[in-house]
Amino acid sequence: MNTGEEQQVDGTSNPRETAPVDRSGTKSKEGFKPAKTYKQPKPKPPAAPPIPNITAFYAFLLINTLAAVFAPIQDCDEVFNYWEPTHYLNRRSGLQTWEYSPEYTIRSWLYIVIHAIIGKFGSLLSSRPSFEFYFIRVALGAICAACETRLFSVICKTFNPRVGIMFGIVMLSSPGMFHASIAYLPSTFSMYTTMLGMAAFMDWRGGLKTSVGMMWFGIGAIVGWPFSGALIIPLLAEDLVLSSITGDVSEIIYRLLDGTVRSLLALALQVAVDTFFYHRVTVVPWNIVYYNIFSGSSRGPEIFGTEPWDFYLRNLSLNFNFWFLLALCAGPILGLQFLLQGRSATRQSPIRSMVVAVPFYMWLGIFSAQPHKEERFMYPAYPFLALNAALTLHTALAYIGSGDPTKIVGKIPARLKLYVVSLFVLLAIDVGVGRTFGTYSAYNAPLQVYAPLHQAEFASGEANVCLGKDWYRFPSSYFLPRNMRAKFIKSAFDGLLPGQFNEAKTGFGFFPGTWLIPPGMNDQNIEDPGKHIDIEHCSFLVDSHFPSTKPSDLEPNYIEDTVTWEEMRCSKFLDSSQTHWLGRILWIPDWKVVSTRFRRQWGRHCLLRRRANAP
Numbered sequence: 042m043n044t045g046e047e048q049q050v051d052g053t054s055n056p057r058e059t060a061p062v063d064r065s066g067t068k069s070k071e072g073f074k075p076a077k078t079y080k081q082p083k084p085k086p087p088a089a090p091p092i093p094n095i096t097a098f099y100a101f102l103l104i105n106t107l108a109a110v111f112a113p114i115q116d117c118d119e120v121f122n123y124w125e126p127t128h129y130l131n132r133r134s135g136l137q138t139w140e141y142s143p144e145y146t147i148r149s150w151l152y153i154v155i156h157a158i159i160g161k162f163g164s165l166l167s168s169r170p171s172f173e174f175y176f177i178r179v180a181l182g183a184i185c186a187a188c189e190t191r192l193f194s195v196i197c198k199t200f201n202p203r204v205g206i207m208f209g210i211v212m213l214s215s216p217g218m219f220h221a222s223i224a225y226l227p228s229t230f231s232m233y234t235t236m237l238g239m240a241a242f243m244d245w246r247g248g249l250k251t252s253v254g255m256m257w258f259g260i261g262a263i264v265g266w267p268f269s270g271a272l273i274i275p276l277l278a279e280d281l282v283l284s285s286i287t288g289d290v291s292e293i294i295y296r297l298l299d300g301t302v303r304s305l306l307a308l309a310l311q312v313a314v315d316t317f318f319y320h321r322v323t324v325v326p327w328n329i330v331y332y333n334i335f336s337g338s339s340r341g342p343e344i345f346g347t348e349p350w351d352f353y354l355r356n357l358s359l360n361f362n363f364w365f366l367l368a369l370c371a372g373p374i375l376g377l378q379f380l381l382q383g384r385s386a387t388r389q390s391p392i393r394s395m396v397v398a399v400p401f402y403m404w405l406g407i408f409s410a411q412p413h414k415e416e417r418f419m420y421p422a423y424p425f426l427a428l429n430a431a432l433t434l435h436t437a438l439a440y441i442g443s444g445d446p447t448k449i450v451g452k453i454p455a456r457l458k459l460y461v462v463s464l465f466v467l468l469a470i471d472v473g474v475g476r477t478f479g480t481y482s483a484y485n486a487p488l489q490v491y492a493p494l495h496q497a498e499f500a501s502g503e504a505n506v507c508l509g510k511d512w513y514r515f516p517s518s519y520f521l522p523r524n525m526r527a528k529f530i531k532s533a534f535d536g537l538l539p540g541q542f543n544e545a546k547t548g549f550g551f552f553p554g555t556w557l558i559p560p561g562m563n564d565q566n567i568e569d570p571g572k573h574i575d576i577e578h579c580s581f582l583v584d585s586h587f588p589s590t591k592p593s594d595l596e597p598n599y600i601e602d603t604v605t606w607e608e609m610r611c612s613k614f615l616d617s618s619q620t621h622w623l624g625r626i627l628w629i630p631d632w633k634v635v636s637t638r639f640r641r642q643w644g645r646h647c648l649l650r651r652r653a654n655a656p
Contacts, residue, residue: 091202097209098190104213105182109175109223113484116226116417117513121539122148123156123225124174124517129542129554130157132170135518136527136539137554139562147332149325150318150555151311152227152264169495174519178223185222185229188236192424195240196431200394203438207431210466214473215427216480217360221420228420231269234261236424242276243397251280251293255300260307261421267326268333269421271407275399320556332564342413344566345536352414353405357426359476359626360416363469364430371398371429374436394432401425438462472627479628483615486646487511490583491520493609493648500524507579510596511646512538515583525581531573533595537563538572580651582606587616587644599649605656606649614646 114120121138129135130153140148156177163176189212197205212218221229238257241250254276262270284293308326316322333342357365375398379391404422408414419426441450441458494500500522508515510532518527529538540561542554549557561569576582584599592598599606617625619642629641 091197091206092209094190094194097193098186100209100213101186101189101193102183104219105186105222106179108219109178109182111481111485112220112223113481113488114516115220115484116224116415117515118415118417119225120515120517123153124519125539126150126153126542127157127160127177127225128170128518130154130552131160131164131173132518132523133546134526134544135542135554137542137559138539139537139564141555142562143319143321143556143558144562145328145332145564146315146319146321146323146325147328149264149311149315151314152230154314155264156225170519170521170523171495174517177225181223181225181229185233188233192236192240195244196428199243199245200432201435204428204431204435207434208427210470211361211364211427211430212424214470215361215364215423216473216476217357217419218423218427219477220360220480221417221423224417224420226417226420227265228269228417229265231261231265231421232423234258234265235269235272235421238273239276239397239424239428242280249280249283249296251277251296252299252303255297256303256307259300259304263304263307263311263326266421267329272400272404272421272425275396275403279393279396318552318555336564340564342411345413347412348414350409353409353419356416357405357419361426361430362472362476363465364473365426367433368401368426368429371433372402374433378436378440397425398429398432401429475627479624479626482628483625483641486612486614487514487516488520489612490610490646490648491516494520494522494525494581504580505574505578506581506583507574507576508583509599510534511583511585514585514646528574528579529572530576530579530582531595533593535568536566537569540569540572581609582649582651583647584649585614585644585646587614587618588642589616589619590644600645600647605652607652609648609650611645611647613643616642616644 121136122140125135125137126141126148127135129137138148139145159180160173160177163173163180166172166176189209193205193209193212196208221232223229234257238254238261241254241257244250255273258270258273262268280296281293284290308324311326312322312324315325332340361368372395375391375394401422404419404425408418441453441462442455446452491506494506501524503524504526505528506521506525507528507530509530512529512532512534515527521527526541540559543549543557543559545553545557561571563569582599586598586600600608600611615625621629621639621641623629623639624641629635629639631640
């Protein structure tokens, strides 16, 4: 919460306060003479960010574009639940998960349509499917960069330019943001809207923007991921408390209604689009909430796997390294700073700083308590994590930078302080870059091996590209020529695999695959044998081999079966079971000077072609 004094510092004024006018005076020969009154100084405009917004945008865009081009797909859910439906809308073929069956309808077509439109623009520039894939990714990176820039600008103006710079460094250097920025996932979309919602709630210039903040969080929860709406609770509570203190009940009611109506308009659009595709009225956000919370023990997210309570602590430590530790310290550091000095180190009051720090703790606590955990569930809270880390570092720097000779820290030479702080920041950046490049070099093979299929001698014919034990590494049908289809052969996996969208072209109207009920689907992850084909029908096969893995009847070593298969392209793939933990989390060069113990060990991920004379 800002006080009048603090708002003068950052160049804003309290939207509810006006300066009192002194109408007293004295009578004189010249007539009525106004009394001398205190002239309120004109508020100073907020200081311009130390880095121009356009420069910040280009920095964010550069990193996000690199991610769009090089980052491997980390989650098979991204492929099968989002890239494949988009491929179906734009190219009339694709793999279909049970979530898109009209029997369950827990995925919204509005979210897919938005990306399909972007992809259509890309297809105007090139007919190659993979170009459309990367075009969508680059577009997502640009959208993310715009959202990051907006939040960066608001942080610089409302908190402190140094807080904004540290926020930008965290966002630019973290492996977590590198992957989340361009991921085609609802949680990434919610991360975008979270940044815009945060900016609206924090920017008090021109009055409170409760309705705008509600709109962005509402769109993120409706079009993206329903659970992300929980992040608004502390920010909205602050506005409600502030309005109750000032007595502006009518204003807050109006803003709440305004924000609600804006969100309901987004919901109405979503219901209309989903009704068109599913051929039935459905409210997807409610379906998602119902399945994940109220569907019972035989259904729900837990049937897809569970993780220990500290999963996110370990995961965020890898994806944000030292920044995550700083983010965890934000609350205690801000509280201590207020208790010891009675003021905040930023332009905002201590209470306001604590309000923006709370959502990250709340989100981490809620999802750490859930048995089913996935990295992408943290995406909506990444901006809060980065802001928490920036606030902690800024507060620490304000204390360390003190020149008060009565304090121990004031007796430390300024140059030594600068060296220590610079070393810490550079170390955090280096660790982040090391993990980002390590992940790329270790797991990028699936985005590379499909290229030979687009050679003229193969691209024009119809063929099945089969996936066995590596089915979850498939990067999507965008990497296949138009007449090829991805198919599954039996492996050790005993859950439910995706089916095929119905490709009927006549007599069924628009996009029949979205409303015709597919066979063999269920919401209990029960295997359907109908999703497999016999390997004899496979013209191509994608398989991996790791020296440490023993072949089995269900998962033989197809790469070594040179009588039946010939290699078209192979790329190295990290053998994580044989690699030292340091090599799994960071890039370790394969140099002779590096001890064999720490070098990364490799397997092969290959595209195979059935030999013409195969038995």
